[in-house]
Amino acid sequence: MSQKLFRLTLLFVVLAMLMAMFGACGGSKTTTEAPAATEAPAATEAAAPAEAATPAEEATPAEEATPAEEATPAEEATPAEAAAPAEGDNLVGIVLPTRDEPRWLQDQARFEELLGTAGVPVQILFSQGDSAIERTNVESLITQGAKVIILTPQDGTAAAAAAQLARDAGAKVISYDRLILDTDAVDYYVTFDSVAVGEAQGQFLADRAEGEGNPLYLYAGAATDNNAFLFFQGAWNVLQPKIADGTFVIKNSSEAVALQDKAELTHEEMANIIGQVTTNWDFNTAKSLAEANLTAATAEDKGDVFILAPNDGTARSIADVFAADADVSSYLVTGQDAEIASVQYIIDGKQSMTVLKDTRVLAADAIAAATTFLDGGTPEETTTYNNGVIDVPAKPSEVVTVTKDNVKEAIIDSGYWPASDFTGLE
DSSP: OHHHHHHHHHHHHHHHHHHHHHHHHHHHHHHHHHHHHTOHHHHHHHHSHHHHTOHHHHTOHHHHTOHHHHTOTTTSOOHHHHTGGGOSSOOEEEEESOSSSHHHHHHHHHHHHHHHHHTOOEEEEEOTTOHHHHHHHHHHHHHTTOSEEEEOOSSTTTHHHHHHHHHHTTOEEEEESSOOOSOSOOOEEEOBOHHHHHHHHHHHHHHTOOSSOEEEEEOBOOTTOHHHHHHHHHHHHHHHHHHHTTSEEEOSOHHHHHTTTOSSOOHHHHHHHHHHHBOTTOHHHHHHHHHHHHHHSOGGGOEEEEEEOSSHHHHHHHHHHHHTOTTEEEEEEOOOSOOHHHHHHHHHTSSOOEEEOOHHHHHHHHHHHHHHHHTTOOOOOSEEEEOSSSEEEEOOBOOEEEOTTTHIIIIIITTSSOGGGOSSOO
């Protein structure tokens, strides 16, 4: 037993010696490498952009393990860089309806220019004609900390929920160009006088109609857009007396014919007419509807025709259809927005007029309202618009009728568009 005990004792001694030897070797290695890993010059060179791109250096263990490099602000995206539009306490969020119409790209450019000059951070998003995307955009702006949200609703009623989200988050809500309906969560409305726009369109047609029985084709915007009703209301104010006395004869809406002796229409009555003549603000829809109208019309229903088109994009589509019909001798067609393509159509005699709603003015009004809210004030109010729940304060901007006779003065001389954008100017 004593011999067995001796062997066990010897084994333990050998093991202890081996462990001591390995421990000494490990300590020696740590001591010699530690200075190399903490040399300031080596760390500086490793962070140099030209050297950092070298594959061999990217794989160097010493560089990956350097705490200073892992936390270098210049090499990591800081919160400010990752969410630049949300930087600052005064972010203004803007939601526009679509990138697919030149009108809204104009507004985007005006906003960026004005807010950039004012030094106010801005985030501009597009809803692409989808109320669900519109709501997501508003939620995104809320998350980024927007204090004011400027919203052009795709659908006035559907936008109420998004406006309420903004209100609940403490943001001010400015309804831009189109009114948000059926909610009290709207603080201000920036718009042109939409009824005046329709009246300008109707007046243009009425002033050029002679005799009796002039064929009149009516078209409108989207039934989901409150502005479409205001535009139509304005046009009806002027055209209805001329329809009632026989100067005009409506050719494409049985609902309008049934109401032609009524000077003031209810919202429901206008909805019935708009339901028959809506373009939904869509070029292709306008084209198809005009084609269907002319296919159904007789040659006697054509000749020298008068066309109420709601805006420039639909006006061009409708004008092209009427111009291609052999039974249409001539046509007069209205529009609005003074889009470049439509100004060129006016110069070329393909479109008769447009209503200039100077987006420089509208965007400036919206920014003035936004900055007033940011400063804790209340924007100027000259009138109100009822959205079904409250009277929303507003200060509508003026509009200008543009024809071939004043296109140079109204569009070029005013600086709205440069002459180089057009051909055939006199």
